[in-house]
Amino acid sequence: MSEKIKVIVSGALGKMGMETARAVHNDPELELVGLVDIRARGEVFGDIAGNKEISLTIHNDLDKMIEMTRPDVMVDFTNPQAVYNNTRTALKQKITSIVGTTGLNEVELRQLEKLALDKQVGVAVIPNFALGAVLMMKLAQEAAQYFPDVEIIELHHDQKLDAPSGTAIKTAEMITANRQPIPARNSREFEKISGARGGEINGIRVHSVRLPGLIAHQEVIFGGVGQSLRIRHDSFDRVGFMPGVIMSIKKMITTTGLVYGLENLL
Known part of the structure; x- marks a missing residue:
């Protein structure tokens, strides 16, 4: 070399x-x-x-x-x-x-x-090269021990070909490895418009947004009794x-x- x-x-x-x-x-x-x-x-x-x-x-x-x-x-x-x-x-x-x-x-x-x-x-x-995104995933993995109810929203520019993003898939995998399985909270739920509740990875709902002006963004939203926790990362350049x-x-x-x-x- x-x-x-x-x-x-x-x-x-x-x-x-x-x-x-x-x-x-x-x-x-x-x-x-x-x-x-x-x-x-x-x-x-x-x-x-x-x-x-x-x-x-x-x-x-x-x-x-x-x-x-x-x-x-x-x-x-x-x-x-x-x-x-x-x-x-x-x-x-x-x-x-x-x-x-x-x-x-x-x-x-x-x-x-x-x-x-x-x-x-x-x-x-490497699903995401941004250090902040890696920290977001690791923090989400830690939080999953205490907040098993979680959904992921990922937002990217409108030229991105695949959905959901590799970062969202990786985040869902990391969360799954660190949380207890939970039963469906609302078994009677139905979608009036197909796909309205997003995709699903290991029981975690993942939503993909594609719009001009965006670069790469992700929010992980945890829900608990009387509270919620949001972890978000934004790449602006x-x-x-x-x-x-x-x-x-x-x-x-x-x-x-x-x-x-x-x-x-x-």
Whole structure:
């Protein structure tokens, strides 16, 4: 491995991909060696992102990009349809993978874990790179011991493809691990409009809001007799995710196997 960690960004035309490219370029311990996006038509990153010092051309073929650059790490911010194959491609080439794209299911996670172990590299699947979001999830997990009745509202920009968010799913899983099962409070409840009560994960209702102007937000609402507790996190700018992305790159380069969730890297 070179002195600097060589990084490629997959999904470089997306907002998170662009922000990641800037962050990697600006870190003295990392070297941005390649940018790839299936929508690319040979654009120069600096021309479209306003960073003239980044003169890399964005390519549309991940295999060719890997062959050209021989990176140490791939960061993936693509879409739920592409992320699994992208990550398999990288791991097969013994490239550490940082996955910020949500949508991987349990079977896919296990297969990626096996492949990473076989190739003796690391793969990090991070539903949310914001430190505040990780703290929100951990606080919600703690509160679940005392407030088993809970619902989750997650709010994102209107271009987000999947619902609910990976953060909401991860939060529900963490809460489930730390609360006693409870019977339905209102067995006679019915929906006059299908979906009005949101989706359900392990008995926890999850509601997804998609509106322009939003970035990434989540509120966990606990209810108890005569009181309620709300834990909320708001991301107002994607730059807030970048410390988590950079930390993941540097920690995973010496890690083997699967890491799921930023809290396991703190």
